[in-house]
Amino acid sequence: MSRTRIGILGYGNLGKGVELALRQSDDMELAAVFTRRDPADVSIATPGVPVRREAELEQGAGDDIDVLILCGGSATDLPTQTPKWAARCNVVDSFDTHAAIPRHFAAVDAAAKEAGTVALISCGWDPGLFSLNRLYATCILPEGTDYTFWGKGVSQGHSDAIRRIEGVADARQYTIPAPEALDRARAGENPQLTTRQMHTRECWVVLEEGADADEVRRQIVEMPNYFEPYDTTVNFITQQELDRDHADLPHGGFVLRSGATASGKGHVIEYALKLESNPEFTASVLVAYARAVARMAAEGQSGCRTVFDVAPAYLSPQSGDYLRAHML
Amino acid sequence: MSRTRIGILGYGNLGKGVELALRQSDDMELAAVFTRRDPADVSIATPGVPVRREAELEQGAGDDIDVLILCGGSATDLPTQTPKWAARCNVVDSFDTHAAIPRHFAAVDAAAKEAGTVALISCGWDPGLFSLNRLYATCILPEGTDYTFWGKGVSQGHSDAIRRIEGVADARQYTIPAPEALDRARAGENPQLTTRQMHTRECWVVLEEGADADEVRRQIVEMPNYFEPYDTTVNFITQQELDRDHADLPHGGFVLRSGATASGKGHVIEYALKLESNPEFTASVLVAYARAVARMAAEGQSGCRTVFDVAPAYLSPQSGDYLRAHML
Numbered sequence: 099m100s101r102t103r104i105g106i107l108g109y110g111n112l113g114k115g116v117e118l119a120l121r122q123s124d125d126m127e128l129a130a131v132f133t134r135r136d137p138a139d140v141s142i143a144t145p146g147v148p149v150r151r152e153a154e155l156e157q158g159a160g161d162d163i164d165v166l167i168l169c170g171g172s173a174t175d176l177p178t179q180t181p182k183w184a185a186r187c188n189v190v191d192s193f194d195t196h197a198a199i200p201r202h203f204a205a206v207d208a209a210a211k212e213a214g215t216v217a218l219i220s221c222g223w224d225p226g227l228f229s230l231n232r233l234y235a236t237c238i239l240p241e242g243t244d245y246t247f248w249g250k251g252v253s254q255g256h257s258d259a260i261r262r263i264e265g266v267a268d269a270r271q272y273t274i275p276a277p278e279a280l281d282r283a284r285a286g287e288n289p290q291l292t293t294r295q296m297h298t299r300e301c302w303v304v305l306e307e308g309a310d311a312d313e314v315r316r317q318i319v320e321m322p323n324y325f326e327p328y329d330t331t332v333n334f335i336t337q338q339e340l341d342r343d344h345a346d347l348p349h350g351g352f353v354l355r356s357g358a359t360a361s362g363k364g365h366v367i368e369y370a371l372k373l374e375s376n377p378e379f380t381a382s383v384l385v386a387y388a389r390a391v392a393r394m395a396a397e398g399q400s401g402c403r404t405v406f407d408v409a410p411a412y413l414s415p416q417s418g419d420y421l422r423a424h425m426l
Numbered sequence: 427m428s429r430t431r432i433g434i435l436g437y438g439n440l441g442k443g444v445e446l447a448l449r450q451s452d453d454m455e456l457a458a459v460f461t462r463r464d465p466a467d468v469s470i471a472t473p474g475v476p477v478r479r480e481a482e483l484e485q486g487a488g489d490d491i492d493v494l495i496l497c498g499g500s501a502t503d504l505p506t507q508t509p510k511w512a513a514r515c516n517v518v519d520s521f522d523t524h525a526a527i528p529r530h531f532a533a534v535d536a537a538a539k540e541a542g543t544v545a546l547i548s549c550g551w552d553p554g555l556f557s558l559n560r561l562y563a564t565c566i567l568p569e570g571t572d573y574t575f576w577g578k579g580v581s582q583g584h585s586d587a588i589r590r591i592e593g594v595a596d597a598r599q600y601t602i603p604a605p606e607a608l609d610r611a612r613a614g615e616n617p618q619l620t621t622r623q624m625h626t627r628e629c630w631v632v633l634e635e636g637a638d639a640d641e642v643r644r645q646i647v648e649m650p651n652y653f654e655p656y657d658t659t660v661n662f663i664t665q666q667e668l669d670r671d672h673a674d675l676p677h678g679g680f681v682l683r684s685g686a687t688a689s690g691k692g693h694v695i696e697y698a699l700k701l702e703s704n705p706e707f708t709a710s711v712l713v714a715y716a717r718a719v720a721r722m723a724a725e726g727q728s729g730c731r732t733v734f735d736v737a738p739a740y741l742s743p744q745s746g747d748y749l750r751a752h753m754l
Contacts, residue, residue, distance in 0.1 A: 118688040122568045200751050220754055227562070229754045230738055231697075234555070236753070237714040237741035238707075240450045286700070359710060360446040363702035369559075370698070372614070374691035379566075382687060386565040406739040406749050410558055413565035421734050423528050425564070426548055426557045 102392045103129035104385070105160055105187070107152060107179065108169035109140055111347065112192065115381025116167050117143055123385060125415045129163050160187045164395070165388040168192075169381075177202060181209040184217040184402075188395045190388050192222040192380060199225070207402035216395040217402045221387045222380040223371055224248070228353045230405050231369040235355035239365055242357020245283040247275035247296060251349025251376060259324045260301055263317050265309030268337055270344040272300040275352065286356045286364045299330040302344055304337045349376035386413045430720045431457035432713070433488055433515070435480060435507065436497035437468055439675065440520065443709025444495050445471055451713060453743045457491050488515045492723070493716040496520075497709075505530060509537040512545040512730075516723045518716050520550040520708060527553070535730035544723040546731045549715045550708040551699060552576070556681045558733050559697040563683035567693055570685020573611040575603035575624060579677025579704060587652045588629055591645050593637030596665055598672040600628040603680065614684045614692045627658040630672055632665045677704035714741045 104120060106113045109131050120128050130148050133140050137149040150159050160166055160183070168179050168191040176193045183189050184206050193202050199220055210217040220226065224246070232244055253273045260269035279296045282289045301318055305311060315332045319325055335343075350371040358364050373379040387405065390412035394403070411421060432448060434441045437459050448456050458476050461468050465477040478487050488494055488511070496507050496519040504521045511517050512534050521530050527548055538545040548554065552574070560572055581601045588597035607624045610617045629646055633639060643660045647653055663671075678699040686692050701707040715733065718740035722731070739749055 115687070121688045196754065199754050200747065203750055225754045227566075227695075230562070232753050233738050233742060233749065234558070237717075237738075238555075238710050284700075359443070359703060359706040360449045361703065361706060363706055365702060365707050365710075366698075366700040367555075368696075368698040368700075370694075370696040372612075372694040372696075374693060375687060375689065378687040378689060378691055379693050382566050382693075389565075404750060404754055406746070406754070407737050409735050409737045410561050410565075411734040414561060418734070419528065421561065422531055422732060425560050426524065426527050426553045426732055426734070 102126040102389060103162060103164045104388055105130050105132060105163040105166040106169055107132040107155075107166055107183070108175065109133050109135075109142060109149075110169060111377035112381055112384075113167075113169035114143070115375070115378040116169060116385060118378055119382040119385040120144075122382075123389070123415070126385065126389065130159070132160070132166075155183060155186060163187055164392045165190060167384050167388055169384075172198075177205075180217065180219060181205040184209040184215055185213045186215075188216045188391050190218045190221055190384050190391055192226075192384060193220045194222065194225055196225065203402050203404070211401045214400045216391050216399050218387050218391050218404065218408070219402060220404055222383050223373075224351065226380075226383055226405055227371070228351065228369070231353045231367075232355070233406060235353070235357075235367040235369075239355055239357030239359075239367065241360075242355050242365075243288045245291070245296075245354040245356070246351065247280055247283075247354075248351040249273040249275050249297065249349065251351070251373070252344075252347050254347075256299065256301075256324055259321060260303060260318055263314055265306050265314050266303055267306045268304040268340055270302045270340060272302075274298045274300055280352060283354045283356060284366060284368060286366045288356050293327045294329060297328060299325055299328045301330060301332045302340060303332060303334050304340050305334055346374065347376045349373050349379075389413060389415065430454045430717060431490060431492045432716055433458050433460060433491040433494040434497055435460040435483075435494055435511070436503070437461050437463075437470060437477075438497060439705035440709055440712075441495075441497035442471070443703070443706040444497060444713060446706055447710040447713040448472075450710075451717070451743070454713065454717065458487070460488070460494075483511060483514060491515055492720045493518060495712050495716055497712075500526075505533075508545065508547060509533040512537040512543055513541045514543070516544045516719050518546045518549055518712050518719055520554075520712060521548045522550065522553055524553065531730050531732070539729045542728045544719050544727050544729065544731065546715050546719050546733075546736070548732055550711050551701075552679065554708075554711055554733055555699070556679070556697070559681045559695075560683070561734060563681070563685075563695040563697075567683055567685030567687075567695065569688075570683050570693075571616045573619070573624075573682040573684070574679065575608055575611075575682075576679040577601040577603050577625065577677065579679070579701070580672075580675050582675075584627065584629075584652055587649060588631060588646055591642055593634050593642050594631055595634045596632040596668055598630045598668060600630075602626045602628055608680060611682045611684060612694060612696060614694045616684050621655045622657060625656060627653055627656045629658060629660045630668060631660060631662050632668050633662055674702065675704045677701050677707075717741060717743065 166187045256271035319330045353369045494515045584599035647658045681697045
């Protein structure tokens with residue numbers, strides 16, 4: 099059987115993660131990396147695989163690719179890239195602006211239906227695996243309460259927000275679930291939890307020469323939406339310390355549903371992730387769903403899909419017979 | 427929209443759980459209960475719903491039912507009931523003899539294809555939700571190790587095995603995951619764990635008058651497969667104490683996968699259930715999948731399915747638009 103040919107668009111942390119994940123999947127191979135940069139400046143880890151300009155996709159450079167995995171950002175890249183390239187290839191993206199998903203879905207669905215391609219959006223772990231667990235748990239326990247806790251892990255959005263403050267040279271922000279809140283949700287108490295009760299925020303900040311530490315701290319802890327609703331601690335360290343102790347991008351979290359059957363008996367469903375590398379794990383989810391997209395496309399399906407629409411067996415390289423005998 | 431009409435075959439703990447679960451699902455209703463007993467002896471909780479003999483299904487008593495949920499046992503009921511009734515209606519069962527699933531699947535698939543019905547087998551939490559989590563986690567982390575821990579909960583099979591010993595009037599057996607083993611799996615150590623390291627067994631036994639306690643204890647702890655491979659504790663209590671303290675059927679457990687991406691970075695995926703009533707929770711899973719079966723049948727599908735083959739959105743009464751906007 100020929101291997102599924104995967105293209106990567108965007109060679110940052112996520113794109114590199116996809117390249118790593120493909121090494122663990124014998125039924126897939128990396129066919130090409132596409133970039134907005136000058137390909138001569140992009141050195142990839144896989145020998146013999148071409149690096150091309152994104153614009154070459156318009157001239158058919160992706161036509162021999164089964165699925166293109168879009169590894170750009172949700173703020174500005176994916177809202178234009180996903181519908182654009184869904185009009186030429188089967189695509190998978192990790193669009194994670196929850197509130198904008200319906201609009202993104204509509205744009206991608208129209209493009210994919212017109213082109214006869216399959217596009218899977220908002221894949222990863224949240225949205226993605228966490229969403230799946232919210233859905234399964236809600237369907238099984240219709241009367242109950244959901245809790246999503248994130249962390250401990252690096253929030254890149256919050257780290258960026260700190261870096262935009264005057265006087266800040268660099269920063270890393272960790273989101274930390276509050277142990278008491280997690281324990282109460284886990285115990286099936288169905289607590290009402292405020293934003294402040296569920297998570298704390300821990301900041302590691304490198305100041306520019308001569309910056310006012312107290313003023314930087316004040317601007318962080320009072321920042322609306324990002325930090326004001328939370329208990330936030332701010333630590334100042336040197337760039338060397340930041341590079342040495344905070345270089346990784348760990349993350350994770352917990353999805354819980356606590357509910358009762360009609361007799362009043364209580365049940366708790368918990369899903370938890372503990373990830374040493376957020377981008378590498380996210381990439382591994384994208385690659386599993388790229389396998390599903392290739393299959394759905396081979397069946398003649400078209401249009402936009404999410405993780406909700408994909409039967410789990412489509413993610414596996416194994417046959418139905420194998421899965422029933424070994425995993426059920 | 428008309429409600430999905432559900433039939434229950436077998437009115438034991440599981441059948442009663444299905445009846446309870448249907449009360450929490452506005453889009454479904456209980457249409458009839460079928461039993462091998464004399465219907466006059468079966469009093470059900472839902473007013474106005476008929477109780478019929480199982481044999482009436484042969485005369486078309488199930489023809490106005492959308493999905494029949496089979497609530498019998500895996501040892502002797504389901505191997506014959508599921509293929510038999512799949513030839514007349516869409517069905518869902520909870521067949522849980524893992525090793526016999528391929529044979530059961532083949533028999534049910536043949537019957538359902540011939541009849542043009544949809545049958546979903548081996549639904550519940552293990553097999554069922556635990557299987558789903560093993561599959562998702564393995565597809566995402568192809569290089570890793572799986573762990574399944576059960577409990578703390580009542581194992582009915584082990585309780586029955588104790589009751590068959592001479593001198594035993596009644597018994598309840600709890601399966602308990604070993605905390606150290608669970609912690610090591612959770613920590614991503616990828617430990618090799620023996621059966622004895624993963625679970626312990628706790629027995630609460632009521633003796634018949636004049637029975638030899640030491641001999642009963644010896645027969646329990648030395649029983650091959652059931653108890654010999656485990657550290658087992660045996661406690662003797664009165665029938666009153668058993669009825670007072672051990673009447674419920676709690677259960678639960680943990681599915682973990684601990685693996686690494688190709689860079690060597692480690693990731694742990696954990697799924698955990700804590701259930702006050704095993705049969706009521708299992709029944710809630712069956713009802714959610716009965717909704718999916720009704721949809722697949724309405725689409726014109728036929729044949730046997732497992733949880734691996736069902737797109738998660740089929741379990742929900744909500745539309746795709748709603749799910750994308752609220753749960754993704």
